[in-house]
Amino acid sequence: MLKLFCPDLFIQDIYELDLNHIKKNSIKGILVDLDNTLLPWDSMYIEDKLIDWTKRCLNEGFSLCIISNNRYDRIKYCSEHLGIPAVFGSFKPCKSAFKKGMDILGTQPKETAVLGDQIFTDIFGAKRMGLYAILVKPLSSRELYWTKIMRVLERRLLKILESKKLISLI
Numbered sequence: 001m002l003k004l005f006c007p008d009l010f011i012q013d014i015y016e017l018d019l020n021h022i023k024k025n026s027i028k029g030i031l032v033d034l035d036n037t038l039l040p041w042d043s044m045y046i047e048d049k050l051i052d053w054t055k056r057c058l059n060e061g062f063s064l065c066i067i068s069n070n071r072y073d074r075i076k077y078c079s080e081h082l083g084i085p086a087v088f089g090s091f092k093p094c095k096s097a098f099k100k101g102m103d104i105l106g107t108q109p110k111e112t113a114v115l116g117d118q119i120f121t122d123i124f125g126a127k128r129m130g131l132y133a134i135l136v137k138p139l140s141s142r143e144l145y146w147t148k149i150m151r152v153l154e155r156r157l158l159k160i161l162e163s164k165k166l167i168s169l170i
């Protein structure tokens with residue numbers, strides 16, 4: 001049961017992601033969360049380094065797709081400015097969101113990674129479908145009130161995972 005909440009990789013941020021490492025794990029496509037993973041929750045500002053990261057992933061042969069529970073217009077704005085597709089109208093951790101994402105990427109579950117900052121949406125959604133789950137630390141402490149509540153549970157869960165040596169805290 002705990003394994004459903006346990007990321008395969010836990011890194012500081014997207015820039016720390018070792019593309020060769022995930023390539024060796026047969027990953028061909030990445031479903032990437034938006035808020036507090038690609039951009040701070042309250043920001044629309046797309047930094048050059050994020051554009052460069054996106055290009056580097058694409059140049060390395062990965063497909064990318066945004067998967068977010070935020071508003072349509074925010075997802076669309078980021079999708080257009082980064083030049084990568086997005087899933088619309090489905091919400092994590094529902095299976096339909098990840099299935100739609102894999103349809104867009106053109107990947108099988110074993111070839112798909114999910115990159116996100118929340119255990120109960122990104123990681124749980126990925127693990128229960130057999131996807132490779134990568135947890136990043138949230139970019140900002142600003143987020144929805146509901147998310148802040150979930151963070152309390154998340155921190156407790158991370159400590160349990162660490163005590164069972166299922167994860168290394170960073």
Ligand SMILES: [Mg+2]
Binds near residue numbers: 034036037
């Ligand atoms: Mg997020």
